[in-house]
Amino acid sequence: MVDWTALSHFLNIVANFYPIASRTESFADGETFPKDGNPLHEDYLIRGLVWSQWYFAPDWFDNIKDDDGSRCLEDDSTKQSRAARVLYLGMVLAQKTACLSYNRCTRRFSASSPSSEDAMDTARSSDESPFDGDYVLVPEDVAAESQSHKSYVRPSRSQERAGTTPNRQQQRQSILKAEQKHHTDARVQIVSSGEEVGWA
Numbered sequence: 001m002v003d004w005t006a007l008s009h010f011l012n013i014v015a016n017f018y019p020i021a022s023r024t025e026s027f028a029d030g031e032t033f034p035k036d037g038n039p040l041h042e043d044y045l046i047r048g049l050v051w052s053q054w055y056f057a058p059d060w061f062d063n064i065k066d067d068d069g070s071r072c073l074e075d076d077s078t079k080q081s082r083a084a085r086v087l088y089l090g091m092v093l094a095q096k097t098a099c100l101s102y103n104r105c106t107r108r109f110s111a112s113s114p115s116s117e118d119a120m121d122t123a124r125s126s127d128e129s130p131f132d133g134d135y136v137l138v139p140e141d142v143a144a145e146s147q148s149h150k151s152y153v154r155p156s157r158s159q160e161r162a163g164t165t166p167n168r169q170q171q172r173q174s175i176l177k178a179e180q181k182h183h184t185d186a187r188v189q190i191v192s193s194g195e196e197v198g199w200a
Contacts, residue, residue, distance in 0.1 A: 004099045004111035011090040011109040018083035020107045028091035033057045037081055039064065041072050 027033070033056055046052045047061065090109060094102040102109050 002099070007090075008100060008109040008111045011087065014083050014086055015107060015109070018080060018087070020087050021084065024084050024088050025091065025104065028088050028095070031092055031095075033060070040078065040082055040085065041074075 039056075039060060043056065043060070047056070090100070091102050094100045094109065099112060100109060101112055
């Protein structure tokens with residue numbers, strides 16, 4: 001559960017030290033990632049993660065020279081860029097949820113409690129995982145180790161409500177469907193929220 005009050009307080013503190021520019025607001029309005037500037041140190045760390053594939057602008061890393069270690073150095077411009085990024089993400093988040101709001105006149109964030117209808121929509125949408133059916137490459141030793149443990153798949157909320165939870169044998173069969181190598185040192189794991197999980 002997100003502490004929206006703490007988040008809004010944090011964003012306001014950042015805005016006190018690094019005032020929000022109208023340029024940052026315009027990027028947030030269009031939900032477009034700023035194309036100017038240089039990547040932050042943490043951008044290189046999250047660059048290959050699944051959730052970041054649509055986060056950065058397509059050419060964000062194109063004009064980067066070989067790393068001589070200088071991209072890890074912190075200076076005032078790096079701190080300013082990081083603060084602008086945090087505030088930009090806060091504004092985009094405020095557009096997407098009823099729990100956080102941003103006032104353009106005062107340039108302040110505030111937390112609000114969602115209506116019961118918003119809470120119901122959140123509960124319904126959290127039944128399904130956005131990663132159902134995704135493929136994850138794991139090293140072969142990890143695959144072997146995870147198959148040697150007894151596995152349990154928690155039934156989804158919709159299965160629990162309908163009273164159609166699979167028995168232990170059905171779960172075991174759905175977890176270990178097949179062992180087919182796709183690479184010499186890796187296997188593909190199908191990730192799921194409880195419907196089917198297996199090695200392919």
